[in-house]
Amino acid sequence: MTNYLLIQLKMGIYKKAMMIGFIMAIINMAMFAQTEKRVVITIDDVPQTNRSRSNLLSKLDSLQIPVSIFINEAKVYTDGEIDSSKLLILDAWMSKPYVSPGNHSFSHPRYSTTGLELFSEEVLKGEVLTSRLATKYGKELEEFRFPFNDLGKDSLQHLEIKLFLEKEGYNITPFTVESSDWMFNYLYEYYLSQGDLENAQRIGDRYVNYTIRMFKFFEELIAEEYEREIPHIYLCHDNKINSDYLAEIISRLALLDYNFISLKEAVKDDVYDQIDHYYLKYGITWIYRWMEDDKLRKEYMKKEPGIVDVYEEYENVRLK
Numbered sequence: 001m002t003n004y005l006l007i008q009l010k011m012g013i014y015k016k017a018m019m020i021g022f023i024m025a026i027i028n029m030a031m032f033a034q035t036e037k038r039v040v041i042t043i044d045d046v047p048q049t050n051r052s053r054s055n056l057l058s059k060l061d062s063l064q065i066p067v068s069i070f071i072n073e074a075k076v077y078t079d080g081e082i083d084s085s086k087l088l089i090l091d092a093w094m095s096k097p098y099v100s101p102g103n104h105s106f107s108h109p110r111y112s113t114t115g116l117e118l119f120s121e122e123v124l125k126g127e128v129l130t131s132r133l134a135t136k137y138g139k140e141l142e143e144f145r146f147p148f149n150d151l152g153k154d155s156l157q158h159l160e161i162k163l164f165l166e167k168e169g170y171n172i173t174p175f176t177v178e179s180s181d182w183m184f185n186y187l188y189e190y191y192l193s194q195g196d197l198e199n200a201q202r203i204g205d206r207y208v209n210y211t212i213r214m215f216k217f218f219e220e221l222i223a224e225e226y227e228r229e230i231p232h233i234y235l236c237h238d239n240k241i242n243s244d245y246l247a248e249i250i251s252r253l254a255l256l257d258y259n260f261i262s263l264k265e266a267v268k269d270d271v272y273d274q275i276d277h278y279y280l281k282y283g284i285t286w287i288y289r290w291m292e293d294d295k296l297r298k299e300y301m302k303k304e305p306g307i308v309d310v311y312e313e314y315e316n317v318r319l320k
Contacts, residue, residue, distance in 0.1 A: 040234070204241060
């Protein structure tokens with residue numbers, strides 16, 4: 001499928017409305033298909049405030065599928081004070097009927113390093129503006145996603161923060177699929193800043209294809225482990241590469257017969273009631289966390305589609 005960068009920067013013969021209409025048609029076909037494939041799109045690190053409006057939100061407006069966002073309220077501040085222009089961007093996200101809010105801490109620290117006391121303060125500080133906007137738009141704020149999906153360095157830290165979040169009325173939000181979009185985004189923004197559209201497009205295409213490979217990998221894993229489909233939770237971020245490519249990922253998933261559902265609907269599946277057996281700080285998928293057998297977990301992790309070349313490219317660019 002032709003990607004957005006190619007449309008906007010090179011071909012110039014298709015209007016955005018035509019492409020969005022095409023994607024909407026694919027999504028509608030998937031919604032009526034006889035399928036058990038389901039996915040919810042979740043977006044961390046909202047809002048990006050380096051522009052006066054969110055390009056990603058504009059794309060999602062055209063698609064109108066359920067989305068859950070996880071907010072870092074520090075992004076709304078400038079020099080320690082609430083920035084009214086940045087607050088308007090967060091308000092725009094919260095105003096959308098298809099958007100459900102979640103807390104992602106105030107300033108995105110690592111829990112395993114920060115510790116319970118300071119991290120608990122981060123949780124509470126990170127809900128002040130979001131709670132106000134949730135009330136304004138008649139929404140619930142009951143989901144919390146850990147920065148870096150770092151639930152703690154050991155079983156004690158895991159238990160302590162779990163009890164705290166339960167007391168504050170939060171669910172810990174899992175994910176099943178992610179595709180290192182932060183790393184692809186770093187390269188993508190670098191090449192755009194250099195005016196290197198060819199390499200930017202290459203990275204964008206690689207991101208889309210890798211994401212779809214990861215979905216297919218976990219589909220096969222789930223089929224082996226559960227002998228049925230489960231609703232997936234895709235984790236990505238509010239960044240430039242998703243502004244330009246998330247809609248294409250959504251269209252590719254629709255072509256694979258995925259229905260797009262809400263987070264609340266996804267976690268009703270009893271697969272999400274399982275015990276988390278993983279007590280290290282690393283942000284692995286819940287599909288691995290549910291595995292009690294550490295050896296089996298490691299065997300599956302070794303089989304994941306690789307992006308060693310992308311990581312090496314990222315390291316080379318980062319050190320320039």
